[in-house]
Amino acid sequence: MFPQFILQKKEVPLLFICTICFSFLLSAQRPVDYVNPFIGTSNFGATNPGAIAPRGMVSISPFNVAGKKNKLEKDSQWLSNPYVYENEFLTGFSHVNLSGVGCPDLGVIITMPTVGNLETNHLKYGTTYKDEIAKAGYYSTVLDKSKVKVETTATTRAGISRYHFPAGKANILVNLGLGLTNEQGGMIKTVSSTEIEGFRTVGSFCYYKPEETYPVYFVVKVDIESDEFGVWKKTRKETGVEAQWMGYNGKERFYKNYYKEVVGDSIGGYFSYNFDKPTKVEVKVGVSYISIENARENLQKEIADSSFLEVYHKTQLEWNRLLSKISVEGGTKDDKTVFYTALYHTLIHPNTLNDTNGEYPKMGTRETLKTEGTRFTVFSFWDTYRNLHSLMSLVYPDQQLNMVNSMLAIYDESGWLPKWELNSTETTTMVGDPAGIVLADTYLRGIRNFDVKKAYEAMIKSADQLYENPLRPGIKNYIEKGYLTTSDGGSVSTTQEYNISDFAIAQLAKTLGKKEDEKRFRERSISYRKLFDKDYKLLRPKNDDGSWHHPFNPTDGANFAKNVGFIEGNSWQYSFMVSHDTQGLIKLMGGRKSFTNQLQKVFSERHFDMANEPDIAYPYLFNFVKGEEWRTQNMVEALRKSYFKNAPYGLPGNDDTGTMSAWVIFSMLGIYPVVPADPIYTVSTPVFDKITIELDPKFYNGRVLIIEKEGVGSIKEILLNGEKHKSFFINHLDLVNGNNKLKFILE
Amino acid sequence: MFPQFILQKKEVPLLFICTICFSFLLSAQRPVDYVNPFIGTSNFGATNPGAIAPRGMVSISPFNVAGKKNKLEKDSQWLSNPYVYENEFLTGFSHVNLSGVGCPDLGVIITMPTVGNLETNHLKYGTTYKDEIAKAGYYSTVLDKSKVKVETTATTRAGISRYHFPAGKANILVNLGLGLTNEQGGMIKTVSSTEIEGFRTVGSFCYYKPEETYPVYFVVKVDIESDEFGVWKKTRKETGVEAQWMGYNGKERFYKNYYKEVVGDSIGGYFSYNFDKPTKVEVKVGVSYISIENARENLQKEIADSSFLEVYHKTQLEWNRLLSKISVEGGTKDDKTVFYTALYHTLIHPNTLNDTNGEYPKMGTRETLKTEGTRFTVFSFWDTYRNLHSLMSLVYPDQQLNMVNSMLAIYDESGWLPKWELNSTETTTMVGDPAGIVLADTYLRGIRNFDVKKAYEAMIKSADQLYENPLRPGIKNYIEKGYLTTSDGGSVSTTQEYNISDFAIAQLAKTLGKKEDEKRFRERSISYRKLFDKDYKLLRPKNDDGSWHHPFNPTDGANFAKNVGFIEGNSWQYSFMVSHDTQGLIKLMGGRKSFTNQLQKVFSERHFDMANEPDIAYPYLFNFVKGEEWRTQNMVEALRKSYFKNAPYGLPGNDDTGTMSAWVIFSMLGIYPVVPADPIYTVSTPVFDKITIELDPKFYNGRVLIIEKEGVGSIKEILLNGEKHKSFFINHLDLVNGNNKLKFILE
CATH class of the missing domain: 2.70.98.10 (Beta-galactosidase; Chain A, domain 5)
Structure with missing residues (x-):
């Protein structure tokens, strides 16, 4: 009853x-x-x-x-x-x-x-x-x-x-x-x-x-x-x-x-x-x-x-x-519960900071300012840049626009984009310079009615300012050597994060027609390669003199243990976190087979940590190797079933202001924004028979996006609006403009 | 220079x-x-x-x-x-x-x-x-x-x-x-x-x-x-x-x-x-x-x-x-410094509590109230009832009226008159029920444009309410037996204080034509007599069963030591503190000679404490015995010279919100309000040759009161407006109505 x-x-x-x-x-x-x-x-x-x-x-x-x-x-x-x-x-x-x-x-x-x-x-x-x-x-x-x-x-x-x-x-x-x-x-x-x-x-x-x-x-x-x-x-x-x-x-x-x-x-x-x-x-x-x-x-x-x-x-x-923006058919009651609870969790943070009269406290000094829209707060960007904001751009673009405007307001107030903003304080928690990734991602997904000039200026500032740069500590080494060294904190992790941020700048620069910037930052975005140790086929910290750091054990640092070169993780959990350059990584690793084997080891040898962000896109990386996509489908399903449940313990760990929830939402929809600041999705098997995502006409030409599956088993064929879609990657803009239907034929 | x-x-x-x-x-x-x-x-x-x-x-x-x-x-x-x-x-x-x-x-x-x-x-x-x-x-x-x-x-x-x-x-x-x-x-x-x-x-x-x-x-x-x-x-x-x-x-x-x-x-x-x-x-x-x-x-x-x-x-x-309300001629520079500094000290407390807009906090709850006049605070009545308010009534009657109105406001707000009020808190410090003494004294000195009905009601309330009476703990014993017992705190001191308060009620009752009240409270006002131990010729604590408390050493309790029966003092320092019934005390002590000897012992045997209130009127009590007035003159001068100096150590101890200062002012003027709630002064030798006190025409008919002395030595003759004044006591009203001149002829 x-x-x-x-x-x-x-x-x-x-x-x-x-x-x-x-x-x-x-x-x-x-x-x-x-x-x-x-x-x-x-x-x-x-x-x-x-x-x-x-x-x-x-x-x-x-x-x-x-x-x-x-x-x-x-x-x-x-x-x-x-x-x-x-x-x-x-x-x-x-x-x-x-x-x-x-x-x-x-x-x-x-x-x-x-x-x-x-x-x-x-x-x-x-x-x-x-x-x-x-x-x-x-x-x-x-x-x-x-x-x-x-x-x-x-x-x-x-x-x-x-x-x-x-x-x-x-x-x-x-x-x-x-x-x-x-x-x-x-x-x-x-x-x-x-x-x-x-x-x-x-x-x-x-x-x-x-x-x-x-x-x-x-x-x-x-x-x-x-x-x-x-x-x-x-x-x-x-x-x-x-x-x-x-x-x-x-x-x-x-x-x-x-x-x-x-x-x-x-x-x-x-x-x-x-x-x-x-x-x-x-x-x-x-x-x-x-x-x-x-x-x-x-x-x-x-x-x-x-x-x-x-x-x-x-x-x-x-x-x-709000929850009805996505309606689902099929799946079990538990599936629906996991799904809608996850969606609910992505609608908690970022949350409203301003009062009904529009007033909110200025960053740092807390003088009273006023906003027209909603001033959002609780931006845990090291987590959320990976998927949550792409989800917002797809389903709640008006909210995402307000979030972007809040980020730009924070830049105006403090001189810097936020890193981990909480109620108008910059807690400077975690590493990297993640806000720009979100700005680029949002813009590239078609949400463009914000001050992109200011956004770009802010991104360049933290990317280039060598001294007194609160967002990119170690930037001098990073620019001069291409990587942070063991003198800096979490040198490998941070190098990778800066690479991703620089990739985002390159992506935005391209769209804005800034060719020189694009070239410069695209080059910077792959400098992690210098930390690739062929012997291990993994990333490894380097010392100031360019020598490899000793000792090195790629399993050290699991379960949040402290570890030279890595923040909240080990080399296994970080080495693939360069999804924007997965083809480059494949090359470094000695080709597709070698890459696939190495990636499979992460799971087989239990290096994978579902509870922390660096490796959460890993299961989707098999899609980069033709013929290995089945591994993604299997792995995503196994992880989802193992970690996401209709139970109090039904999250793998900290929800990280909705990041884990966004992972399971995308994973249940069958699409995942695998490369932050690249407006694509890669696919896996959707959980529901039919998914209808209502699109916001203020941002998208499409009224709805429908995702369907037919049959059981692995993906045999992908149809986009009835046409065969040969890639396991789909452009976001191809899904939201027009009334699109994405269909998975399983076998 | x-x-x-x-x-x-x-x-x-x-x-x-x-x-x-x-x-x-x-x-x-x-x-x-x-x-x-x-x-x-x-x-x-x-x-x-x-x-x-x-x-x-x-x-x-x-x-x-x-x-x-x-x-x-x-x-x-x-x-x-x-x-x-x-x-x-x-x-x-x-x-x-x-x-x-x-x-x-x-x-x-x-x-x-x-x-x-x-x-x-x-x-x-x-x-x-x-x-x-x-x-x-x-x-x-x-x-x-x-x-x-x-x-x-x-x-x-x-x-x-x-x-x-x-x-x-x-x-x-x-x-x-x-x-x-x-x-x-x-x-x-x-x-x-x-x-x-x-x-x-x-x-x-x-x-x-x-x-x-x-x-x-x-x-x-x-x-x-x-x-x-x-x-x-x-x-x-x-x-x-x-x-x-x-x-x-x-x-x-x-x-x-x-x-x-x-x-x-x-x-x-x-x-x-x-x-x-x-x-x-x-x-x-x-x-x-x-x-x-x-x-x-x-x-x-x-x-x-x-x-x-x-x-x-x-x-x-x-x-x-304000200081110029009293002008003095003669005396040394140090005398004038001691005098005007003392007057200055009496003009510090009570002090202003209300804001310029009239707002002040209600007693206890601190809700915002508003006053028309000045709401005064810092009422240390156990100290100040003895002399300070009589001084205010004489020199600054408008201020005294505001103080009385503040006291009645406190009664309105809290249901009780103040005891030791500080910034709208009732600290309940010290003993007795002193506020009524001030109210009666003020009224009897001719400052009458306040709500005396309310004042009287308030005085009766604390005098008669047997239970939950914050002003008169021990009141049940006091009313039933005439005195507090050793079961109560400071039983002798407190009995005496209540006697003085009851005397004040009797005095006010008389003026208001309330004959029955007058009789009742006049009787109550001398109940201290039951604590008079003939063997010691001093007051002594009694136990619940009416027996004398043992052991009893009348010197115990000096210098603020704890002592059964007495608060901040010993039996010597308290036994004469019934100036309203000095004639009764003289009888109890076996006549004038015996009284004088006993009183003289207080000074000769060094029981006197200039630094605390109970005995500060003692030097003036010799005036109650005809022929012994010289002792008052000598003693007042000796104490003044010994304790009140133009130096940082120029007060005998705590100024007690101006009480010590008021003592030296009166003592230098040559008049002292020896019986609180009896509008009289007793006299001693003024320090200055000529004193002119400006009188407030809103309260008094007189424009000035002039006090002069002629010659050196003891008082030979007192002239009031040129007429010989045979008593060493002068009614306040005889000094303030008309332009009066009080002249001391010394020899």
Whole structure:
């Protein structure tokens, strides 16, 4: 009876099912109904099942990583998510969260319903929970300790929760001490018996730039006047002589009915009630990165007096509208669930940064700027340049255009394109100079109504500036020698990344008619070849004097171990990451056979890591060798089935802001953008019988792209609009202009 | 040449004298010129030499109690002042300060000029200093390390400093981490290259009520655009597993050109310069207890574009106007310095709480309220009820009326009269129920245009409410037995204080025609008699069963030692503190001779403590015994000469928000309000030959009160308007209505 795609931990009482899921049962076949937000909440997928609107600034995630009672405890290890499926001790619901990233940040503005006397220590009020339900834009659970049922949903910049309290004493806590971020400090202030405002400091993502912390502002409104309200603060313990007079030293203090700002590391606010009957309280939270006033305005403009169900309904419809851009026929229910959940995950980040009035913080200084369109944030380009933005260009080109414009705004504000931008801070996480690849890729895919002159200028700047270049450390060696050396960090990986960026410049230069630039950067883009060690048929780090680095073991560096020459990987996992020059690599390796053998070894000898980006295009590289395409088809299917599942552990690792999800989406569609900044797809077997991708008429001449398959087995024939297509590569522009049908005949 | 009343630590260069003191030399005889703000800055007087306007919310005090290099270091002992004369290590200039109180609070919003590279650790940028000058409304010094001369002056709600920088690198720091208060936490935010705003948490005065902390808001503006600006934060040190990735763990961070809020315990802001020639920078600071906006408005309304010298000139004139309400002839320069500095000290607290727009924080909750007149704060009534408010009623009745109205506002806001009110928190420091005494005293002295009905209601409330009565703990025993018992705290002292408060009610009841109340409270007002132990001829604590408490040593409890039955004192220091029933006490003690002997013993056997309030009226009590008045005259003169000097140690101890100063003022005038809530003065020998007190025509019929003396020695005859006045007691109303002349003929 109960839709299977809603994954539950425990049994659900029948009444519960009936009341909640009525509307669901009527419309169980919509794309939105296939979303299972629990996918990726285990196995370090780092997604969370919280309620969120598409590209929302706000999400309301259950927060269960800070209890000292959990297996995966935020302070016991590197843990980058507010929720872990296996954990059991829940201490609230955080209102700003990152999804699928590799460092802990945000996970703050935590609210929590409790019953009985006011208790603000999360170790005491925390609880186990049951009856979890997560859907696109909806999450609910029942807290064991209080018997309170919690439901959450969200708009872009505001969240709304519904707490079902039993009769008796009840409290709603706003805990600013607790958080996933390791940054501390906030401000809280009671506005009235139904409203609290404040901000929480977050940032210094991945611990790189301690000064890149910043406030996230909020307003919390409850719809029932509280009997008592106030704030609390736990001060640091004094040790001086005066401590002897402080009976309260290091203890929690309560400020009842107090209307001024309280600041500190361990602070919070509360509303208390004494209900004579079971009562539902709706808690609305508006958020902004500009000011409390904007947070209030966001809440007012997006929720105002709407009820919980009204908000949820609207958000659910918006999810369905976006997910329905791709409709699929055939495949199992699990296939559809994996597919639409992946698509859902690609619509979380990059997310909205600007307020409803258009204001957003300037990079670095955080002065207030204003945007006409959407200013997006959370750009993890080292991950996403590989596939996510090509997917956006295909399915959501209007969003991709806004992303490009956001990138150019970041260039205007900071003087540099983003590398890993987070809420207007440049975290400088990971390596390479990936933004330009996305700019070129987008332009070459036909999304051209942005300032390409500025984009090109920005790309050239980071490619050529020899000194004080934050995007390309080691650039001097790179330009002089063609490669970074062991004196630089991750010299081989970084050389490869710069090669790909330079390839992107060459590609764009060609389109823009800049022949000299094209020549120069095309030459630069293959300099990785100097790091090719014929003996190993692999890339290998070189020292400053040009000699090979010793010792060298191409398997060192797997599983994120530190390794000379490579970032988060080893030589096997990087050596083929030059898809723009695969023909060149084939030559280096001694021809097609040798290349194929070497590539096959990656899989056969288990060097392949599905959980990290450098090698995720590898399975598609067999398509570069005529006659070996079957390997791609087999390998893609095997990897997909092995790593992508309708289960909490259903992602291979960090989703990397949708990169893993984009991989499985393309892999299920049967096309993959194997060469970033080259507007082509290479193919494999689609999972579904028929796929219809709605095309945006503002960008493409085509109305739809239909992908079909016929038969079972390997690809026998490819038909494009009924014509035989001999290549395993297809130009993007050939698919989106006109109403195209791509058909795979299998055998 | 240089006016002696400006006390200096070290020699002053001639040029310095000439440039600074020119205006002084022209007008050295004005009352304002006799003020020496260094009086009380040693010997725990707890005053500070900072620049302040009369009853200013803001004062700019040198801050030299936090360096670990000082003798009296704030964290090494109980120290309640931002400045100690003997200390040598200065770390800035604090903009809100208390004067002459017994617990550390405020002493925050600390600015500091430095030179060279930016250094924000006060232990490193702190410095010795020289060439101190302090005047009413003015302070200056030269910092040894930087050679920067600092001058400060203030309006009611804003301060202005002038920093004389040499050529080269210079910085202006706003350090929110440092402070006298033991409260922590604040917020700082850069507004522009010339402006910083924020707030600092202060409060929990005397450690009684940890939840009574609150923000003091500020805006800092510099008049020269900085070359660089920013904020800093030192975070607490993380100890978890993630600390290993935090290279910055526990270190200072700098946020350059950053425009959002930074909160924390150890934060600050800075403006940096590189001057090509010596440059003066004026730093203006506006303060408010309501909001940053109000702080900015206060600064704008009170200083705006005025220069340092314009502000100082205006403040100096205002000081002179108020101090000139009493003019004196005769006496030494030191006498005049002691006198006018004491008067200056009585015009510091209570001070202004409301902003220029009338807004001030409500008691406890700190909602914004608005006042028409001045809302005063810093009411240390256990001290000030004894003399300060009678002085205000005589010389500054308009101010006293505003104070009474502030007291009634506090009653309206909190349901209770204040006890020790500080910036809209009730600190509940010390004992008794003293506010009503002030209300009755003020009314009986003829200042009647306040809501006396409400005042009376408030007095009755705390006198009669048996339960949950914050002003009169132990009231049940007090009403049932007539006294508190050893089960209560400070049972004898508190009984006496309640007696005095009840006497005040009886006095007011009589005036209001409430005969029954009068009778009831007059009876209650002498219940201390039950604690009179004939064997000792002193008051002694009783146990719950009515038996005397054992052991009993009437000398125990001196020097603030803890003692059963008495608060901050012993039986000798308390037993005579029933001046409203001195005749009753004389009887109890076995007649006039016995009383006189016993009282004389207090002095002869050195039980007297000039530094604490309970016994400060003692020297005047000899006047109650005919023929013994010479003892009062001798003793008052001896105490005055011994304890009140033109020197940093020129106060006997804590000034107690002007109470000690009021004692010496009255004692120098030759009149003393010996019975609180009885509008009489008792007399002693005036110090000056002629004293002219200007009377406020809005309150009194008289235009002036003249007090003269003729001859030397003891008082032979007292003439009131030429008529022989046989008593050593004079009714206040007989002095203020008509142009009266009180003349002492000495022999």
